[in-house]
Amino acid sequence: MIIPVRCFSCGKVIGSAYEEYKKRTEAGEKPEKVLNSLGIKRYCCRRIIVSHVDLIDEVAPYG
Amino acid sequence: MKIKIMELKDDSMRFLIEDSTPSFVNMLRRTLLNDVPKMAIEDVEFHLGPIRHEGNDYESISPLFDEIIAHRLGMLPIPTDLDLFTFMDKCKCGGVGCPSCTIKYMINKTGPCTIYSRDLEVVKGWLPGDEKLMEDKFKIKDENIPIVKLTDRQALMIYATAQLGTGKKHAKWQAVSGVGYKYYPEIKINTEKCDGCGRCVKSCPKNILAFKGKKVEIKDIEKCSLCSSCEEICPSGAIKVKGDDSKFIFRFETDGSMTARSAMGAALKTLGEKCREFEEKIKEI
Numbered sequence: 001m002i003i004p005v006r007c008f009s010c011g012k013v014i015g016s017a018y019e020e021y022k023k024r025t026e027a028g029e030k031p032e033k034v035l036n037s038l039g040i041k042r043y044c045c046r047r048i049i050v051s052h053v054d055l056i057d058e059v060a061p062y063g
Numbered sequence: 064m065k066i067k068i069m070e071l072k073d074d075s076m077r078f079l080i081e082d083s084t085p086s087f088v089n090m091l092r093r094t095l096l097n098d099v100p101k102m103a104i105e106d107v108e109f110h111l112g113p114i115r116h117e118g119n120d121y122e123s124i125s126p127l128f129d130e131i132i133a134h135r136l137g138m139l140p141i142p143t144d145l146d147l148f149t150f151m152d153k154c155k156c157g158g159v160g161c162p163s164c165t166i167k168y169m170i171n172k173t174g175p176c177t178i179y180s181r182d183l184e185v186v187k188g189w190l191p192g193d194e195k196l197m198e199d200k201f202k203i204k205d206e207n208i209p210i211v212k213l214t215d216r217q218a219l220m221i222y223a224t225a226q227l228g229t230g231k232k233h234a235k236w237q238a239v240s241g242v243g244y245k246y247y248p249e250i251k252i253n254t255e256k257c258d259g260c261g262r263c264v265k266s267c268p269k270n271i272l273a274f275k276g277k278k279v280e281i282k283d284i285e286k287c288s289l290c291s292s293c294e295e296i297c298p299s300g301a302i303k304v305k306g307d308d309s310k311f312i313f314r315f316e317t318d319g320s321m322t323a324r325s326a327m328g329a330a331l332k333t334l335g336e337k338c339r340e341f342e343e344k345i346k347e348i
Contacts (some may be wrong), residue, residue: 002209005135005138011318041314056212
């Protein structure tokens with residue numbers, strides 16, 4: 001729906017990294033490199049960003 | 064006990080403890096997780112019904128349920144100064160909520176827009192002292208956390224109250240993440256038995272083994288994760304991996320609500336208080 005504020009497992013704040021991650025990967029950068037440069041080291045935090053599907057724009061009109 | 068700081072950043076810390084025990088470092092880990100007080104949003108009031116703004120009509124509606132928005136607000140890292148705030152139930156106001164135990168925030172936005180953590184404003188005049196200074200001090204430092212998205216004719220008007228708590232009650236009051244320690248690695252290579260086949264060098268997932276001439280050498284022992292894959296693969300049994308249970312590499316990071324140094328300070332303070340309380344209880348017997 002919308003990117004979680006924190007990592008489910010460890011509690012690191014990851015919500016703020018998503019928009020930059022999306023912008024940079026869409027511009028062709030490798031996800032691995034983007035995540036490293038954003039300081040998201042653990043795989044628990046990485047999977048939240050990598051596997052996220054942003055559906056909020058599709059739901060928003062029916063709010 | 065000897066302590067050596069290996070890395071100290073604003074929001075993370077890594078250090079070496081020597082001459083200690085697993086139970087002591089684990090006590091430190093648990094205190095950091097459970098007993099470091101920090102501010103987090105606990106109460107959220109939503110404005111209901113129509114909102115009129117600059118001649119346009121908006122509805123107090125958003126794509127997410129109010130409960131979800133409240134939960135997301137709770138997760139935000141609220142800047143915490145432990146000298147300025149006390150627990151609500153121990154406050155002189157008697158738990159009603161005053162500027163020395165709570166921070167009041169507000170959001171007032173109309174769609175279409177995305178509401179970010181930076182849109183939370185400290186309610187004017189709530190905290191004593193210079194308004195601008197307080198606003199800067201308690202504005203959420205991590206500005207780009209999306210909270211909710213609004214479309215046309217949707218609006219959000221919220222009052223949120225942050226209070227002090229500890230991780231014991233809810234994870235939103237957990238000031239640190241990734242707290243952990245490992246035994247200091249020891250790799251022993253028996254040069255007599257080693258035939259230089261190089262399987263250990265290839266099998267190491269952290270690439271800390273290398274050849275120096277015909278001998279296997281350890282490059283960076285601190286990177287070793289004690290997985291023992293070199294020990295398992297070695298056909299001649301020349302390599303042994305062990306962790307030193309009196310020497311630890313300890314690390315943690317904060318969520319951004321306080322510095323790593325002040326989180327550690329707060330943890331040690333509560334640990335001290337608990338030990339003192341225990342001592343007094345024992346004396347009474």
